[in-house]
Amino acid sequence: MKDMLVRLLELPSGTELEQKLLEKEKIVVRRAIAPEKHLVADWVLNEFGSYWKSEVEVAFSRQPVSCWIAQRGNDLLGFACYESTARNFFGPTGTLESERGKGIGKLLLLKSLESMREMGYGYAIIGGVGPAEFYEKAVGAKIIEGSEISIYQHLLRKP
Numbered sequence: 001m002k003d004m005l006v007r008l009l010e011l012p013s014g015t016e017l018e019q020k021l022l023e024k025e026k027i028v029v030r031r032a033i034a035p036e037k038h039l040v041a042d043w044v045l046n047e048f049g050s051y052w053k054s055e056v057e058v059a060f061s062r063q064p065v066s067c068w069i070a071q072r073g074n075d076l077l078g079f080a081c082y083e084s085t086a087r088n089f090f091g092p093t094g095t096l097e098s099e100r101g102k103g104i105g106k107l108l109l110l111k112s113l114e115s116m117r118e119m120g121y122g123y124a125i126i127g128g129v130g131p132a133e134f135y136e137k138a139v140g141a142k143i144i145e146g147s148e149i150s151i152y153q154h155l156l157r158k159p
């Protein structure tokens, strides 16, 4: 798995997509807040497993919380974190399988990258992708050649 690089200075606007999701799908995309940590972490554990749960918990240890979520009413539909495992890195992210293809993942990605731009970064790294086509299409991300050895090298596995 390789990393990808995204230029943050010319990100596409997410305003239209945000409005569409809200009006047509009643989906709210917003930054998560501390009291819902247990709910988001449990949901991520159920949908995506314990490694991503751990990364979400680190995102919730930051102030402001470096995790964006998508919800319809009381139902979580997706999440995206940044600066969880390494500074300047985006991820992990995921959309509920039944809600994919509606633009949720793209808006969560844009919100996270905008947050990183506001921190002062000119570029962001997407660690160990995954669906490279999605990132290339959504924000023009480019594969970083020679990045196979990632921040996840030597990751401990459950015996």
Ligand SMILES: CC(C)(COP(=O)(O)OP(=O)(O)OC[C@H]1O[C@@H](n2cnc3c(N)ncnc32)[C@H](O)[C@@H]1OP(=O)(O)O)[C@@H](O)C(=O)NCCC(=O)NCCS
Binding pocket: 091, 092, 093, 094, 095, 096, 099, 100, 101, 102, 103, 104, 105, 106, 107, 127, 128, 129, 130, 131, 133, 134, 137, 138
């Ligand atoms: C990758 C993921 C987050 C995308 O979420 P999503 O909500 O379905 O994405 P969107 O609906 O915003 O897709 C935006 C665009 O990317 C395209 N796209 C989405 N997933 C794609 C994929 N896996 N490969 C190629 N294109 C993809 C969509 O078709 C859409 O194209 P359009 O703008 O022409 O309509 C979701 O598929 C997922 O949760 N996957 C499992 C977890 C995962 O792999 N996370 C990333 C780890 S690096």
